[in-house]
Amino acid sequence: MNILVCVKRVPDPAENEIEINKDGSDIDREDLVYSVNEWDNYAVEEAIQIRDQHGGSVTVVSVGDEDSEEILRREMAMGADQGILVSDDAFQGSDGLGLATILKSVAESGNYDLILAGAQSDEGAAQTGGMLAALLDYPYASLVNEIQVQGGDKLQVGREIEGGNQEVNEIELPCVLSIQSGINEPRYVGIRGIRKVSGVEIPEKGASDLGLSEDQVGEQAARVKRVDYFHPEMGEGAEILEGSTEEVAEKLVELLKSKGGLK
Amino acid sequence: MEHLLIPPAEISVLGIPGIFLSLLIPVVGICAFLYIIARRLIPLAKGTSDPRFDRFPTRIKKVLLYWLAQYKQPRYRLAGVLHILIFAGFIILSIRSISLVIMGVNPEFVFPGLDGTSGVVYSVLKDYAATVVLLACIAAGIRRGVFKPERYKVPAKYGTEHTWEAIFVLGLIGGLMVFESLFEATAVAAQAQQGAAVEMVAPLSLAWFFSIVLGAAPIAALQSMHSAAYFLHDLIFFFFLCFLPFGKHFHVISSIFNVVFLKLDRGRVKPVRWDVSDEELDNLESFGVRHLEDFTWKHMLDFYTCVDCGRCSDNCPAATVGRPLSPRFISIKARDHCFDRFPVFGEIKEREPLVGNVFEEDEIWSCTTCGACEEECPVMNEYIDKMVDLRRAMVEEGKVPQSLQKPLGALEKRGNPYGKMEKKRQEWTQELPEGVQVQVAGSKENPETLFFVDSASSFDERLQEIARASATILHYCGEDFGILGKAERDSGHEVRRFGEEMLFQTLRDTNTQAIQNSGAKRLLTSDPHAFNALNKDYADIPPAQHISQFILDKIRSGAIKLKPLQEDVSLVTYHDPCYMGRHNLLYDTPRQILDSIPGLTRVEMERSRDRSFCCGGGGLMLFYEPPEEEQRMGQKRAQMIAETGADLVVSCCPFCLTNLEDGIKTSGKEGQIQIMDLTELVVRHLDWENK
Numbered sequence: 001m002n003i004l005v006c007v008k009r010v011p012d013p014a015e016n017e018i019e020i021n022k023d024g025s026d027i028d029r030e031d032l033v034y035s036v037n038e039w040d041n042y043a044v045e046e047a048i049q050i051r052d053q054h055g056g057s058v059t060v061v062s063v064g065d066e067d068s069e070e071i072l073r074r075e076m077a078m079g080a081d082q083g084i085l086v087s088d089d090a091f092q093g094s095d096g097l098g099l100a101t102i103l104k105s106v107a108e109s110g111n112y113d114l115i116l117a118g119a120q121s122d123e124g125a126a127q128t129g130g131m132l133a134a135l136l137d138y139p140y141a142s143l144v145n146e147i148q149v150q151g152g153d154k155l156q157v158g159r160e161i162e163g164g165n166q167e168v169n170e171i172e173l174p175c176v177l178s179i180q181s182g183i184n185e186p187r188y189v190g191i192r193g194i195r196k197v198s199g200v201e202i203p204e205k206g207a208s209d210l211g212l213s214e215d216q217v218g219e220q221a222a223r224v225k226r227v228d229y230f231h232p233e234m235g236e237g238a239e240i241l242e243g244s245t246e247e248v249a250e251k252l253v254e255l256l257k258s259k260g261g262l263k
Numbered sequence: 264m265e266h267l268l269i270p271p272a273e274i275s276v277l278g279i280p281g282i283f284l285s286l287l288i289p290v291v292g293i294c295a296f297l298y299i300i301a302r303r304l305i306p307l308a309k310g311t312s313d314p315r316f317d318r319f320p321t322r323i324k325k326v327l328l329y330w331l332a333q334y335k336q337p338r339y340r341l342a343g344v345l346h347i348l349i350f351a352g353f354i355i356l357s358i359r360s361i362s363l364v365i366m367g368v369n370p371e372f373v374f375p376g377l378d379g380t381s382g383v384v385y386s387v388l389k390d391y392a393a394t395v396v397l398l399a400c401i402a403a404g405i406r407r408g409v410f411k412p413e414r415y416k417v418p419a420k421y422g423t424e425h426t427w428e429a430i431f432v433l434g435l436i437g438g439l440m441v442f443e444s445l446f447e448a449t450a451v452a453a454q455a456q457q458g459a460a461v462e463m464v465a466p467l468s469l470a471w472f473f474s475i476v477l478g479a480a481p482i483a484a485l486q487s488m489h490s491a492a493y494f495l496h497d498l499i500f501f502f503f504l505c506f507l508p509f510g511k512h513f514h515v516i517s518s519i520f521n522v523v524f525l526k527l528d529r530g531r532v533k534p535v536r537w538d539v540s541d542e543e544l545d546n547l548e549s550f551g552v553r554h555l556e557d558f559t560w561k562h563m564l565d566f567y568t569c570v571d572c573g574r575c576s577d578n579c580p581a582a583t584v585g586r587p588l589s590p591r592f593i594s595i596k597a598r599d600h601c602f603d604r605f606p607v608f609g610e611i612k613e614r615e616p617l618v619g620n621v622f623e624e625d626e627i628w629s630c631t632t633c634g635a636c637e638e639e640c641p642v643m644n645e646y647i648d649k650m651v652d653l654r655r656a657m658v659e660e661g662k663v664p665q666s667l668q669k670p671l672g673a674l675e676k677r678g679n680p681y682g683k684m685e686k687k688r689q690e691w692t693q694e695l696p697e698g699v700q701v702q703v704a705g706s707k708e709n710p711e712t713l714f715f716v717d718s719a720s721s722f723d724e725r726l727q728e729i730a731r732a733s734a735t736i737l738h739y740c741g742e743d744f745g746i747l748g749k750a751e752r753d754s755g756h757e758v759r760r761f762g763e764e765m766l767f768q769t770l771r772d773t774n775t776q777a778i779q780n781s782g783a784k785r786l787l788t789s790d791p792h793a794f795n796a797l798n799k800d801y802a803d804i805p806p807a808q809h810i811s812q813f814i815l816d817k818i819r820s821g822a823i824k825l826k827p828l829q830e831d832v833s834l835v836t837y838h839d840p841c842y843m844g845r846h847n848l849l850y851d852t853p854r855q856i857l858d859s860i861p862g863l864t865r866v867e868m869e870r871s872r873d874r875s876f877c878c879g880g881g882g883l884m885l886f887y888e889p890p891e892e893e894q895r896m897g898q899k900r901a902q903m904i905a906e907t908g909a910d911l912v913v914s915c916c917p918f919c920l921t922n923l924e925d926g927i928k929t930s931g932k933e934g935q936i937q938i939m940d941l942t943e944l945v946v947r948h949l950d951w952e953n954k
Contacts, residue, residue, distance in 0.1 A: 010670075012682075014672075014682045015672070015673050015677055015682035016675065016682075017684060031686070033676040033677060035672065035676070049742060119355075185665050188658060188661045188663030188668050188671065189661060190658050191763070191765065191766050191769060192544075192545075192550065195660070245933075247657075248729065
């Protein structure tokens with residue numbers, strides 16, 4: 001099975017202090033460190049496990065600037081067979097649909113049976129996977145937390161449903177799945193692993209390579225535009241529990257029970 | 264001496280001349296033994312290199328201490344004394360056994376130097392030796408077979424009990440003693456019966472009892488017993504020799520070599536490969552120990568030498584709190600695997616990965632590298648380097664617990680396991696006591712002394728107190744000191760010990776550069792892990808001192824004056840951090856500081872100094888979540904602290920502070936026991952008025 005996994009380079013909140021920039025258009029990108037989007041990392045691990053069991057190949061693709069090469073290498077060190085860097089000034093400012101359009105071209109330029117994307121990334125829109133499936137006219141399952149390869153051209157996928165329920169679907173290949181975190185335990189990638197793939201060539205593709213025109217992607221084509229970006233004012237409702245450790249713990253349990261956090 | 268009984272060389276057994284048998288048994292025995300040893304050496308020859316052929320004067324001293332004088336044995340009193348008796352007897356009787364073998368061919372043989380008086384003295388000595396060994400074997404047998412001490416138990420997941428082997432071998436040794444004595448006693452009884460000159464038999468020895476019991480036995484019976492005792496001794500002797508390399512009694516042969524080639528550098532971790540420099544590491548196909556052959560030859564010798572005594576596991580904090588690790592079975596399982604793959608008879612088997620077949624992943628991650636096992640091992644087996652090597656291979660394969668991946672990622676990106684921004688590393692200096700200033704090296708001037716803070720004391724809110732207390736003490740002493748600030752990275756001490764060697768090297772290189780740029784003449788740290796790393800894992804930087812060494816010097820020179828103990832404390836106990844004590848032998852320095860506080864009464868925990876019980880581990884170990892654990896090490900330690908009746912426990916390591924504080928709180932001893940870092944206690948007692 002040939003698998004394409006879409007990955008994105010994002011600032012990890014565990015390693016950064018995310019603050020809004022001065023003009024309120026974005027986060028402050030100074031002094032940030034970047035990683036691969038956590039959900040995407042699970043998707044790559046899942047793809048590698050499927051490949052190891054059923055054969056085929058794993059390709060990771062990232063739309064971004066040349067810095068994104070670093071996360072492609074990391075995923076290749078993890079075990080992905082090849083990487084594709086999709087980079088072009090024309091892609092700047094693409095909205096979700098624009099991004100899905102770019103990825104559609106990438107998907108069509110190869111012969112992929114399965115396309116995986118993280119459930120969401122840093123911007124939390126969780127839209128690219130679904131749009132990509134629609135553009136490709138492929139079936140789609142979101143928030144997938146289990147994949148079993150059935151004989152022939154079908155997968156059985158588990159989905160996490162609100163409230164902790166689980167749904168199992170059969171889905172025809174080729175398809176697009178968005179992957180929920182926790183589907184597996186991604187392997188560790190050490191510095192040595194990254195160094196080992198440091199010499200591997202990663203092809204870079206631009207708009208013309210993918211046959212994309214300016215009216216399809218980039219800021220011009222975007223039909224969703226961000227108009228504001230801010231951190232909401234701290235509202236009322238914060239409560240500080242007081243008393244001894246035991247009393248505080250008891251009150252907390254009570255609160256969690258009454259609000260449905262504990263059953 | 265006149266032989267009234269026919270010596271073994273001259274009798275005939277079922278028509279076979281005795282001399283033939285007494286030649287045949289040793290020849291077959293020795294050939295078989297050499298073959299077995301040759302087979303056992305195959306895995307060692309396939310092992311990786313390990314340079315242990317240096318510092319021979321030191322090595323000889325260690326042999327005299329740990330092998331000949333059995334220095335570690337009495338740490339377990341009864342078992343240790345029994346072992347010393349049996350060992351000493353063996354040494355004495357080795358001459359007698361060799362003489363006996365030769366006497367089978369030449370009845371007149373006398374061991375060189377043992378004629379005349381010295382021979383008589385030796386004869387008495389060996390009679391008593393044999394007697395003592397037999398009694399010690401009986402005592403040891405009863406102990407193992409009847410009382411069955413806890414530490415010899417084999418949990419079901421590790422296989423079956425090893426008691427039969429122990430008892431069988433005790434029986435063999437007992438047999439050797441009985442037949443050796445009987446051989447002599449029959450000759451003496453015959454001499455006495457016929458009024459000939461009687462050989463000296465030590466009174467009350469085994470041979471003496473036999474000679475009295477057999478005093479009236481017919482000569483023919485004495486003759487039969489004499490010959491039988493000889494050949495049975497011969498047979499048991501050579502059987503025993505060949506049996507040794509099949510189990511835990513291999514140590515009878517291998518322990519001397521194990522001690523000769525012991526690890527001499529405490530606290531140091533072996534490089535990835537001894538024969539590959541850091542610069543060439545990228546060319547290595549794989550890192551660490553994946554298969555048996557990836558161990559060094561010395562580490563395989565450790566497996567052979569393991570005595571299965573269980574002292575390591577008895578002291579292992581991970582084993583004590585029910586983590587899936589028992590150092591004893593690291594050795595035993597590896598030895599069984601080695602024997603299985605490289606059998607004495609038959610084909611050598613294909614290699615298979617150790618983790619997954621012989622060891623479990625969490626077994627290897629459970630180790631805090633506290634060193635209690637190594638400290639206890641009577642034959643000087645090593646464990647930490649093996650753990651690190653196994654982890655190196657797991658890291659390379661991506662088999663790293665999820666709980667460790669975040670902190671490792673943060674260390675790579677931000678140089679600290681918390682994922683905090685580099686510029687926040689010096690935020691602890693914002694709340695210093697009045698008058699205390701901390702300069703950042705390289706900003707204006709270059710201070711003489713560089714205080715290396717390391718991640719825990721830089722970022723953890725509670726542990727920042729240690730950094731501030733240290734700075735206060737340095738200020739009190741008028742020391743010209745600074746910190747690296749945002750240029751500092753985690754020392755990488757645990758990064759290295761968790762097997763992420765390349766990340767460690769990156770951190771080390773960044774720190775080395777920053778330290779060199781600072782122009783500092785000496786390094787100080789309040790973190791024993793950083794202290795160990797700077798001195799043992801780094802090169803080309805000034806020597807590092809632990810803050811307690813600095814404090815003690817200043818107390819002695821009079822630069823630090825301490826006020827009498829504050830009233831809210833009546834009894835103090837000290838907890839030895841592993842990387843202060845066992846790995847750096849700084850047991851007394853912190854205690855002497857405590858004793859310098861007027862009015863302070865100190866009490867020791869049962870497990871203190873080199874038997875200190877690890878708090879739970881530092882650095883990355885704080886993040887590790889073991890799959891099984893009955894209680895936290897910190898809680899276990901809190902219990903031990905409570906047993907002393909102390910109301911204050913002092914340590915001098917940020918990780919001990921955090922783990923023990925948690926342990927005290929979570930076991931409901933919060934109001935009962937206070938905990939403080941040594942620097943905090945010293946700051947509270949600094950006498951500013953009479954400076």
